[in-house]
Amino acid sequence: MDRQTGDSGTLPPINFFDLQAQQARLRTRIEQRFSNILDHGQYINGPEVAELEAALAKHTGAKDAVAVGSGTQALVMPLIAMGLGHGDAVFLPAFTYNATANAVLLASATPVFVDVDPDTFNMDPENFAKRIEDIKKRRNLRPRAVIPVDLFGTPADYPAIMEIAEANNIQVLADAAQSFGGRQGNRWVGSIAPVTATSFYPSKALGGYGDGGAVLCDDPEMADMLRSIRWHGTGSDRKDSVRVGINGRLDSIQCAIVAEKLTIFDDELTRRKEIAAIYESRLKGLCRLQARPDNTESGYGLFTVAVEKDRDGVRARMQEQGVPTAIYYMNPLHKMPAFSEFPSSDGLPVCEALADQVISLPMHAYLSDAQAHFVCDAFEKALKG
Ligand SMILES: Cc1ncc(COP(=O)(O)O)c(C=O)c1O
Structure with missing residues (x-):
């Protein structure tokens, strides 16, 4: 990698992100990928989808990875698979991107905002426990799931949050849209929580050249359900709808780009x-x-x-x-x-x-x-x- 040096007077302009420098490094390989896809012509569900999914699982230590159309879809689809709906409370920090709350509402559940810790900027586990008690007292919602967000790349306090969640029979879905490459103990992001959503929005640490995302999980049943939900809820024969689903697929071109970027x-x-x-x-x-x-x-x-x-x-x-x-x-x-x-x-x-x-x-x-x-x-x- 080019590690330019120089003094402040001769420095090249400083960019907030720099997708151009990365593209220069990968351009020939990405052009070859485009060319392969034009040759085989499987723009949807080409071999690049399974290739990326296997590479993501290997990289993160998750048992399986399901490539989807965006980070938002990677949040909505597991909530649907968990069977959430009207009257179900989903806890999330109020200091995050709007997609986290949108996902809860798109899954017909109710967002319950939790305060964050002033030092980690992530969900405050004590406040999470307090909000669960509030919801139980009010009795109009069932506490069902929590979405800790790994803000700015730092994994949330999963040991504390997962202990509280388990004690209250609450499912955990990690919003790791910003934290691919993070680690807690000996686990990479993607294998810390039972289900993890990430985003391949172009400016993310691992991004495509368009929208994209993935769900990482350990449960083969959850992975099967997600593969069905991303294809309009069809069964494995892709014919009859067996559940409600959406078009949640990630196309072959984006999968190829993300797979190539994963190598560096x-x-x-x-x-x-x-x-x-x-x-x-x-x-x-x-x-x-x-x-x-x-x-x-x-x-x-x-x-x-x-x-x-x-x-x-x-x-x-x-x-x-x-x-x-x-x-x-x-x-x-x-x-x-x-x-x-x-x-x-x-x-x-x-x-x-x-x-x-x-x-x-x-x-x-x-x-x-x-x-x-x-x-x-x-x-x-x-x-x-
Ligand atoms: C914390 C967080 N969650 C969810 C998302 C949604 O990802 P996408 O834009 O790929 O739908 C983002 C994207 O910026 C995010 O930062």
Whole structure:
């Protein structure tokens, strides 16, 4: 990999993501893939689908992987397979992308928002336990499932969340749209929770050149059901509908691209970790870094910190120095019109505070050390006003 060096005066422009540099590295191989697909002509359900599924299972340690049309479908389809519907409560953090809540509503269940931890930015297990008790007291909903989200790449506190879920007979579906490559103990994301959804949106750490996603799971029955649901609910003969389903397939071209990118994923992950190590050592003490639960490694889908004040000013001053940043997320879900009818009984103060504090820095495998240091210099200057 090209690790450009240079001083701040001669640095190439800093991109927030850099899909072009990655494409230059893979272009010949991807063009060969396109050519193979044009030759065999199986645009749907070509051999690339099974190839990607096997590669994903091998990479993550999951027993099976089911490629689907998007990360959102990878959330909706397991909820359908779990038999969720009206009157079922699904717990999720309010500080996440809107797709997590949309998936719950598309599966006809009810989202119950949980607050996050101020240090990890992920679901607070204590607040999860409290929300279950609230729902049990209200008696109008059944607690059925929880979707911990691995925000910015850091796996949620699965040991604590899964213990609470098990004690309450609640199913666990991990939203790992941002955390492919993360790890907890000796398990990769994809084999930590019983069912895991991930996204191949182009800017994800493992992304396609269009929409895509996958469900990773250990239960062969769940995998069979997902393969049926993604093909309009048909049986294995693809004739009669045996359940309600959708068009949830991932086409051969996207599967080929993601499979090709998976071959360089570990190398890219190593580089993202090196960039994160520079950021973490330089920014410690200047802002709140995202903490990781014990024995947990981030996949660094994003690198996000929290600043106590003037977040938007910091961002503007970084932009003036040529450093792009982004805000994920400006608003917690319960403050969005589509989800405001699902308020939480005693508020979600940490989600609300984080929405005003977070700032994501450039993070990709094609940043040089010098560029990473330049980002830190710019952040330090921007903090001073
Ligand atoms: C946390 C989270 N969940 C779900 C999704 C949905 O993925 P997709 O855009 O592939 O549908 C995303 C995508 O950005 C996400 O960040």
